[in-house]
Amino acid sequence: MLPSREARTDAVPARVPNLLGPSFDSVAPVAVPTSAPASAVRIDRVSKQFGTGPVVLDDVSLDIAPGEFVCLLGASGCGKSTLLNLIAGLDRPSSGQIETPGEGSAVMFQESALMPWLTARRNVELALRLRGVPRRERHEKALVLLDSVNLADAADKRPHELSGGMRQRVALARALAQDRPVLLMDEPFAALDAITRDLAHEELERVWRTTGRTIVFVTHNVREAARLGQRVVLMGSRPGRIVQEWRITKTTGRRIESPEVAALSVEITDQLRKEIRRNAA
Template structure:
């Protein structure tokens, strides 16, 4: 059974691109001793699409997210986001340990220009959205890893982003907590109409979450292929269809690595 449609054009007629990347190249190091991390990357991500980016370590997945977020500058190429605001969620929650849960979120609200009088109510709303109501006064060290990632997600949402970039945010979580975070992320993505770019090493996680998967090749990082996941939602990691789609993604990754040898 084929669960993945191929090939896929990201420019479906009538669709609006939230992200348009053309000819993106990024190098690191001094002239004459440079390493090309990304080479001639061109991707379009439709508005409200859930895109996963997979590939082995060193293929430039995180570098790509940093460039989209504006945390680094490209050596060549363009990234167009329109006027959309971008939020980033990393593998580590990176919460400020000296602030409470509420304080971490309120700081993000303050930086986003939310008036002081509205911050408490908005913080409570965001904590309810990530199923952490009643944790406002707790410190990060009092929370489990999964709870800290929920706070990190709430803090990112506090930026009123339309594009959510997620760099392996659940890699360090146990399987049960990870599954709960998948469900939460999928619900928030659907309810808020977000565009999500999600980086992962885990092909089954990509098959579980994505509308479309970009497969990257290393040395230098470039696009090796793309696949649309044609499985109805809601999905689960242990579902047979998800497992079969993940197997097809694994085969594509392996074929890309073999072709580079």
């Protein structure tokens, strides 16, 4: 059983707020707002089972506010990607409900999945075309989106001419081109080297602050979650469920090597190890 000071199982933040601030903040717990904003994503007692197999997700509840950056963290096989697919509408829960904006969500996966015969600009234009943007406007809008991820100068290059990090940034621009209020990201930087990933983090944070998108970011990298998230939600396994979360009150100026990121990573890793040991028992 988790210590009562930290425990938070299957709770919906908007209804039962977690008053515990991260240990590195050295500030009083965040005050509970008198009226919670409407949720961008509401997951209400969701469970998922594939056929007669084991239960993958069990009674998961989570509210995500508009414009919030939430990292879903957990060991491999805990159901993070399954939950993301349910939010995206790519699958249906076995029980429970998920509420998302009527405009839908944009999804960015681990692989960039760019069309190899199209330039970076035309890959972004494709998303604009599917959205119904008139042809005469697509060229300029694609360049603006590529510029938002610092790739305007690579607009006419094809995917094979781009590095892995650049391809992922094109994929991010393409996801933004869909103009959805929610951006779902499934370990998009997992295959990148450390330096490239750090640069990708900076670009993503800048885009998030500029656009105000709601972002749900799946990762198994503790430092990545501590670096990016306003809220880090830890999932346990067998079956997948929410066991704890951390709210970060100061999100500006973070880098992967920042002392506060390291301190939070140690705290989260300790809890993650407890979950892994519990599941192995």
